Amino acid sequence: METLLRIRDLRTYFFTLSGIVRAVDGISFDLAPGETLGLVGESGCGKSVTALSIMRILPEPAGRIAEGSILFRGKELTGLPEKEMEKIRGEKIAMVYQEPMTALNPAFTIGDQLGEVFRFHQGLGKREALEKAAHLLDQVGMPSPASRIKDYPHQLSGGMRQRAVIAMAMACNPEILIADEPVTALDVTIQAQILDLILKLRSRMGMSLILISHDLGVVANMVKRVIVMYAGRIVESAGVGEVFRSPLHPYTRGLFQSIPRIGRRVDTLPEIPGSVPNLLNLPAGCKFANRCPEAMDRCRMEEPHLFEPGRDHFSRCWLNECGIGNAP
Numbered sequence: 001m002e003t004l005l006r007i008r009d010l011r012t013y014f015f016t017l018s019g020i021v022r023a024v025d026g027i028s029f030d031l032a033p034g035e036t037l038g039l040v041g042e043s044g045c046g047k048s049v050t051a052l053s054i055m056r057i058l059p060e061p062a063g064r065i066a067e068g069s070i071l072f073r074g075k076e077l078t079g080l081p082e083k084e085m086e087k088i089r090g091e092k093i094a095m096v097y098q099e100p101m102t103a104l105n106p107a108f109t110i111g112d113q114l115g116e117v118f119r120f121h122q123g124l125g126k127r128e129a130l131e132k133a134a135h136l137l138d139q140v141g142m143p144s145p146a147s148r149i150k151d152y153p154h155q156l157s158g159g160m161r162q163r164a165v166i167a168m169a170m171a172c173n174p175e176i177l178i179a180d181e182p183v184t185a186l187d188v189t190i191q192a193q194i195l196d197l198i199l200k201l202r203s204r205m206g207m208s209l210i211l212i213s214h215d216l217g218v219v220a221n222m223v224k225r226v227i228v229m230y231a232g233r234i235v236e237s238a239g240v241g242e243v244f245r246s247p248l249h250p251y252t253r254g255l256f257q258s259i260p261r262i263g264r265r266v267d268t269l270p271e272i273p274g275s276v277p278n279l280l281n282l283p284a285g286c287k288f289a290n291r292c293p294e295a296m297d298r299c300r301m302e303e304p305h306l307f308e309p310g311r312d313h314f315s316r317c318w319l320n321e322c323g324i325g326n327a328p
Contacts, residue, residue: 010068025232094169100161111149
């Protein structure tokens, strides 16, 4: 299968006064044209930093890509000059952020901010850019788009702001859309509308989708393949149906057991004991060993590889050592 995005051994660190935070620590995966991929895991596992690394918008100088490769259509992005990266960011790879109020500038109207995308990437004049902005807002379901382009972000509801952010991401028909927790700050009914909108736009434009979420229910309905991350590493990867039917890694199983279900009291939900290890001082061996009910002595001394116990189903666990082979 053709590869649109190829990430190999990506390591993104934050260099702080307290030490080096290994936010993303050696992950590798591919994304094909038109593919839908989910990144899941607890807060702090490295999902969003992976997205920021792909977009090359890390908070510098503290955060930077220390090692690894990010290839987009064969072009290496990690060392690409900023002027060239600006042409890819937004036009080829776009991102929908978790909190729209931080993604939108409160000092400019929605029309000015959306029109700027057309002016920068397509060289349009202000009037034509505003016309295209209104048309795009209509496409993403914004009510009264002709008048909304004159509004400031604070004048819109949360759902409207997120539609505006999605419109900005879609403006140049990108080949890859990265959606980072796109519905976290919205109520349930608006969440369903926004997720449905993203799926319809993805289908209509034929773009690839990377969905970042901690909600396994959202992931199940949105993507075809899932990557589970923990402490900056990939611990499991497979097709969404395979992961939901037979999760292999103890951490993935713990996530599923913690999902509320009809008929189960919330106060009896199983939880994963302990907490994520300090990324400033990671323990030896498996990073999940201190929370794992199946941990062995070997787990605390040797870090497991990403094994392939089933075809295209990978797990970073010594319990899955006997399999087809190791992932790249």
